[in-house]
Amino acid sequence: MTTPAPAGVWIITPGHTPTRFPSARASGADVALVDLEDSVPPAAKPDARLTARAFFTNPLPADTALGVRISTPTTRDGILDLAALAEYPDRPQIVLIPKVESPRDIDIVAGALDTPDHAPHLYALIETPRALENLPAIVRAARIAGVLFGTADYATATGCSKAWEPMLHARSALVASAAAAGIPAIDSPFFDLDDLEGLRDEAERVKALGFAGKSCVHPHHLDVLTKVFTSTxxxxxxxxxxxxxxxxxxxxxxxxxxxxxxxxxxxxxxxxxxxxxxxxxxxxxx
Known part of the structure; x- marks a missing residue:
């Protein structure tokens, strides 16, 4: 990878709602992702794969890297996502891979998408206990560029809440492993859309832990996150x-x-x- 992996503030927008694409691309976030996974209903996924290609068309936004979250690459939807992406005329700069539990998941995506002219930054979404156990191997995958923490799925898998204390061990382990491998770690979205003080508190805490950025699912959170993660x-x-x-x-x-x-x-x-x-x-x- 010849350019630094993007960090900072990420925004994720559903792939089946193209009316939201312009605002996400123009949001000023460091990274804007179009989602083909959890935010897209199963019946809408075929259309989303076609619609999402418009997210990457020129002209590209000035300050924002564009990417996509695919479905788990070892599932049928993930395979179809990769096949669709390989045919996009304009390629994403970043691919976020969900449910990563071994380096193999990253190898699958690299094998499907890498070409002599383009190799996207591959980020592993860490959101299961097994992924946490296998972090030392995952962060040293040949093509990994960074990791992103998924609190919602991790909390569901472990039966704990998404509050700060239950998530602290996983967050700390993720940051330590990412730092050991020399790659950035990005934190999960904060899911209370109207609690901006809670958002600021969590963002400042994860920055203090060593996270290089934080993701969000609504533009309402961008201003707070940008202020926290931009060096003064x-x-x-x-x-x-x-x-x-x-x-x-x-x-x-x-x-x-x-x-x-x-x-x-x-x-x-x-x-x-x-x-x-x-x-x-x-x-x-x-």
């Missing part, structure tokens, strides 16, 4: 100061403001600056 000017300035001080210190521990700065803080500052630079590059080149 003050954060960027502080990161630049840390990196500059470290470079001038020749590897020694150094004080910046009220903090003693060592290698882990310097690496975190460099990562923040790299993400900010990648976002700027995407905006300029899109």
């Amino acid at each position: 000017g003050e954060e960027i300035a502080a990161a630049r100061a840390i990196v500059a001080a470290a470079e001038n210190a020749g590897g020694r521990i150094v004080r910046v403001g009220h903090q003693m700065i060592g290698p882990p803080m310097v690496q975190a500052a460099r990562s923040l600056l790299a993400r900010a630079a990648a976002r700027t590059t995407q905006e300029v080149t899109a």
Whole structure:
């Protein structure tokens, strides 16, 4: 993969409602996905596969990467989704693969969609206990670009609630495995559409855990998520100061403001600056 995997704020829109496509594409989210899986009723899936191709037609939005969530690739619907995607004249930049439980699921999608001219970013949707058990192998799949956590299906599979405490272990394990593999982790949507304070609280908590972004299913949540996951000017300035001080210190521990700065803080500052630079590059080149 020659370009960084997209992170930040994701919005997901149903594939059988093309009237929503323009607003999703123009939402300003870092990633907009058209969904062929859970949000599409079974009877509407054949039409959705045809309709969704319009989501990727030119002109492409300036600041938003476009992708698709397919059905589970080992099911009939997943196979039909992959066959349809392979024939799209304009290809998605991202493919989100649900119910991933082994590297094989990613290999199947790569085998179906990769061509000499195009290889989409493949994100694994982690939403079952078995997936959590197999995370060390999943995150090291040859073609994986990132992971996304699915709280709703995980809560159903384990019999727990979607509240913060029951989800904390799974979220922490996901972030740790993704960090070990050097790939981004994106958090699940927040499902109470009107509780913006709850959304902000959860978004700030998952960012503090190490998630690189969070998804949503309604434009009403975009403003809050964008504010949480976009580095502020003050954060960027502080990161630049840390990196500059470290470079001038020749590897020694150094004080910046009220903090003693060592290698882990310097690496975190460099990562923040790299993400900010990648976002700027995407905006300029899109």
